[in-house]
Amino acid sequence: MSKPNLENTILKSLNKAQHRAVTSEASTVAILAGPGSGKTHTLTSRVVWLIQHMGYRPSDVIVATFTIKAAREMKERIGKLLGEEVEKKIILGTFHSIARRYLSIYGRHIGLDSKFNIADDGDSKAIIQRICKRLDLKVEPSYAKAWISKKKAKGTPPVNAPKSQKNKQQEHPDLAKCFAEYQDHLERSNLVDFDDLLVKCVELLRKNPECVSNVQTVLIDEYQDTNGIQYELMKLFAQARERITIVGDPDQSIYGWRSAEVRNLYRLLREYPETEEVSLEENYRSSQYILDTSLQVIEEDKNRYKKILRPVHTKCTQPVLRSLGSTSTEGEWIVSEIKRLVMMFGGMLKNEDVAILLRSASLSRHIESSLGKAGVAYQMIGGKKFYERREIKILLDYLRAVHQPDNNDVIARIINVPRRGVGDVTIKSLLEEAEKAKMSLWSVLCKHCRGERRASTNIRANMEQRISSGLLNTIFTLRKKADATTEDGAVTLMDLVDSLLNQLSFKRYLELEYPEEHETRWANVQEFMNLVKDFMRDYSQMDTEELPEIEDVAQTKEDDILGKFLANVSLASDAQRGDADGDKSSMVTISTIHAAKGLEWPVVFVPSVYVGSIPHSRSEDIEEERRLLYVAMTRAQAMLYLSCPLYGPQGLSNKVELSNFVAPFAAKAFAARGPSIDKKVLESVARILSREAPPEKRVFDNLPSMFSPEDDTFPLSPVDPKNSDGTEENGDGHYARAPKRQRKDAEKHSSGNGDQPLFKPYSTTMEESSHFTMSSLPGFMTAGQHQSTLSTSLAAKENQPSGNKKVTKGSTKRDPNQKSLLGFVSKGAEAAGTGPLKANNIGSSSLGKQLPHGSRSQVSVSSGISGRQQPSLDPALAGHKLGGVKRPMRPPVANPGQDVAGKQYPCFSSSPPRQPSPEEPEPDSSKEASTFSRPATVFHSTTFTTAGPRLGVRRPVGMGPAPSLDRLRKPFKPLTMNRPKSR
DNA sequence: TAATGGGTACTTTTT
C-alpha cells in the first residue's frame, strides 16, 4: 500500500480531531473519546499510520485491549487495511493474552514452566475454598479471593515502602495466610491465575527488559478500565521507546470492581508530561434524543468531569421508559415491541438490529423465555459461558489433566466422572494425603495402582480397578497421543477429543446421567468439537502468536497445541464462533451491559431498571452503576427503551422501585410508551442508520389484520396484582406518569424528527427540563441561515472558557477552553489524597498548572464532521471568541449554547457527513458496527437446543416441550392479552 | 461410604 493510498483511505475518513490524534507526532498521546465518537476507528487508524507513515515494523507494535471482542475487531480492521501479513505480526490482544504469550515464551527466565496452565475463576475459587477449610481460616472464601485478586491487581507497591503496615492492621491475618497458601498451591500445580498472568509478566519484563527491546510503540484501548498492574505492564511494554497512545472515556469506566483505576489517566499525564491530549467530541452513533437523555443520567454524577458530546444526528424519537406489571410481562412487552418495530419499519429493522442489555445475566431468564415462546431467535453474549457447562467442563478437565496431570483440582474433579464409585470422602482423603506427602494426586494414584506405593487412604479393589482402567488408562493413552500431536500433524486435537469421547463412552454417560436432556448436552459436545475444529483451522493458518526473535534472549518454542488450546479457552471464554452457525441475521442479541461495551445497535432495550438491579444491591460504587446505565443507553443508535416491572424476579414478594438514576426526570425525559411509527420516524431512523426507508405503502400493505401499530398491548400503568381492587397505594406505578398525556406526546413526537416546525410540540417538555433553551436556538429558520449561525456557534464552542468557574490560570499552553484530561481524574486524585489536586473541582482545567510542567500540548479540534465545516480554530485563537455564549461545563442539566449548536446540527446532515471510503463505511453507523456484524457469540448457558433448525430458533431447554409449530408461527399476541379487566 | 432425595436460599459485572 502506497502512501497516497493511505492518505485517501485512512485519513479521509477522519474528522479533524481524529486526524490530529492519528497523526500526532507526540510520543505519548491521550485520546479522550466519548461514546460513539469513533475511538476504535481512530486507534486502528493510528496503528495504520504508525506502520505506514512512521515505518514501524508491525512486530514492534503492541496493541492491548481490554476485552477479547475489542481485540478481535481491531485485528480484523487492521487486517483489512494492512493485509493479513501485517495483521498477524502486530502483537495485538487483551492484556492477559499478550502477557500469556510473553510468559510462555520467556517465562523460564523467571523460573516459570512453559507448560503452565491458567487457573480460571472456578479453579481459584475451589482452591481457596479448600485452603480455608483445611486450615480452618476465619475468612469467607469468596472474600478472600476478591482480596487476593485486588492485591495482585493493584500492582507493585513502591519497593522502598515497607511502611504499608498501617493499612494492614485492619486486615484479618488469615487473609495473608490464605494468600500465601494459595500462591503456594498454584505454584505446585504449575498454575497461573488471571492476575498472575499480569503480575508475572511484570516481573519478567522488569527483570528482562530485553524481551521488549524491540517494541516501538504501545497502544491501549479502553484505558479507563486499566488497573494498577496493567498500567505497570503498559509502561514496561513501552520501556524501550516510551511511545504510548491511549484511548479512553472516564464516563464509561465500569470495571472499578476489578480494580480499574480511572486515576491511571492522571498518572499517565503526570508521568509523561509531554502527552498530547485530544478529545473526540462528535457522536456519530446515537440520535440526539438518546444522547440528551443519556447525558441527563450521567450528569447526575456531580463529580464527573463534564465534557462535550456533540450529536451529529437528528432527534429522532424520544427514549421510552415503560412500566410493566411483572418481569414476565416485561419480556412479553419487549417481544411485542420488537415485532411491532420490525413490522412497522417494513423490513428496515430486523431482529439483528435489536439488543437487550442487562445489568446481570440472571435477568435474562424471563426475557429468554418470552423470546422463546414467541419464536424469536436470540443469542446471548456474556453470562454463563459455554465452557462452564457441565458436559464441556468435564471434557476440558480431562484435556487439562492430559496436559498437566499434576493439577490436583482437575484430577479430583474427574476422578469420579463418569462414576467410578469414588465418593467425596475418599476424594477428600486422597487430596489430603497428597498434600501431606507433597506429591500430586496423580502420582499418588499412579503409584498406588502400580503397586509402588500404597495409599494410606482406603481404596477398595473395585474402586481401584475402575480408576486404573478408566481414569489412568484414558489419560495415559491421550498423553501419548498428545505428544504425537506436537511432533507432526498426524494426530490432531480433533483426534484427541474423539478418542477421549470414545474412551469415556461419553455419549452413553450423558444418556445415563441426564436422561431428560442428554440430547442437548450431546449437541453441546458437538458444538465443542466444532470449536476445536475452528481452533485447529485458525491455528494452522496462524503462525502468529510468536514474538519477534530478539538477540541473546532465549525463547521457548510454543508448539504445544493442546496447551494453546486450553489457554485460549481460559482467556477467550467468549467462544470464537464467528460464522458457521448461519443466520445471525434473524437473531436478537441479549447481553450483559458489561459485555456490550463498545458495541452498538439501532434498537436497544434496557429492562429491569429498578433499584437493586441497577444500581445493583451489592454494588459498592453507585456512580459506577450510573455509568453502567449510561453505557447501556449510549449503545443505542436510533431507538432506546428502558423498562421497569412492578415486581422483581422473585415474584410478588419483592416489589421494586424505579431506579433512582432515572426517577428524578423520568416523566419528562422519557415517553411512557413506544413511539408511533410514521413516515417521519421512518426517515429519521433511516438517516441515522444510513439505510433506505421503505415506502410507507409497503409497510401498511404488509400489516397483518390483527396487528396493532401502536405500543398499546400492555397497560401503561400496570395494575398491581397484589391489590388489583384498585387501591392506589401500591397499585399505580411507582413512578409518576400521566397516561392520558403520554399518549398525546407519543403522537406528537412521532412526527418530530428534526424538521423545524416539529420542534413545537416538544417545547413543553424541553422547557421544563431546562435542558434546552429555545430562545437561543440560532437556526430556527432556513437551512442556509442556520448553517452560518452554526459555524459561528461551533466555532464559539471551540473557544469557550472552561466552565463557569473560569479556572484557567493560563500557566499552561493549553487552550483555555480546553479541559485537560487531568480534569477527569481530579476526583480520583483527590480520593487518593494527591495533595494539591484537592482544590480542583469538576471541569477545572487548572490541574495542569499544578503539575511540575506546563508544557502539555492541548488539542481539541472541532471535527467539522464532513470536513466542509468551518475550519476548526487554531488553538492559538483560543479564548478570543465569544466565550460568553456558552458554557462548556454544563451545570447539572443545561448548557444551552452548546446544545444549540450540537442539536441543530443534524438539520444539515441530510447529505452524508463525510466521504465514506470503501473500507470505512459511513461513519455514523460504522464505528463499532462491524463488530456487530460478526459478533463472537456464545450460546447461552445450558439453555440451548435446536428446537427446530428450520425455524432458526434457539430455544431454552427446560421450558418444557417445544411450542407447537402453530404457536411459533403465530406472529402476534392477541391484543387483549394481559390487559387487566379494569381497563 | 456412595448415591439419592428433599429442602433451602440465592442469584453482579469479567480477564
Add this chain to the structure above:
DNA sequence: GTACCCATTA
C-alpha cells in the same frame, strides 16, 4: 430454575 447442604437409604 439451580447451586448447595443435609438426612436417609443401599
